[in-house]
Amino acid sequence: MPSSKILTTSFNYQGVYPCPVCRVGKISHMPLMEAMACDFCQQIFTVNVEQQQIKMPSRQPPLIWHWNGFNWTEAQIEGVEFGWGYLIAAGAFVLLPTALIGIVAYNFPPKPETPLSWVPYVWTALTFLSHLAIIIWLFIEVYQIPIRAYWRAIQQRFLNR
Structure with missing residues (x-):
């Protein structure tokens, strides 16, 4: 064999x-x-x-x-080493403000009959999404991920089929 x-x-x-x-x-x-x-x-x-x-x-x-x-x-x-500290800081940056707003919205809920009773829940979701978007943007900037090149490659692949 x-x-x-x-x-x-x-x-x-x-x-x-x-x-x-x-x-x-x-x-x-x-x-x-x-x-x-x-x-x-x-x-x-x-x-x-x-x-x-x-x-x-x-x-x-x-x-x-x-x-x-x-x-x-x-x-x-070159010359930079990312460790667990950066991951913990990024997680805290996303989760702590979201948790703070979510706890306040949970402990002090608006009355259901008020016209804008949905605002605290949407605000909590927007806090999470905006802080997560900041971390993703920083990751893309640090590692210079070529989003335009990826998009162009996807377009070429679909056009060539």
Whole structure:
């Protein structure tokens, strides 16, 4: 019985790799430069072949991806390490104001016959949604998620069918 071996590929300048930013295009070597570029989102990456990584210098601090032989690992911000403290702070930012408004609306409910008795409940939901939207927006800004490139790829995929 032949052994089935999974072959990993080493990262080098001659290869063509999936783009870690848009995940639609392919990155390849740019002639006469020590850089690679995506054919879809037009991002340019500097290359470190020894460490098997690429860096996106177009933002500060730059994002770094490591090649594991099959695909790119998740993006890391150079010099910044996010831990549990950030997740707890984000959860508290979303849940504490929502809980505060919800508890007040629950303990001091308006009389049902008043015309705007629904406002405290809608206000609680809007508090949750607005604080969650702020956290999502910060995540998109920090990791430079290319929403327009994703939208363009979805449109092209539906138009080509």
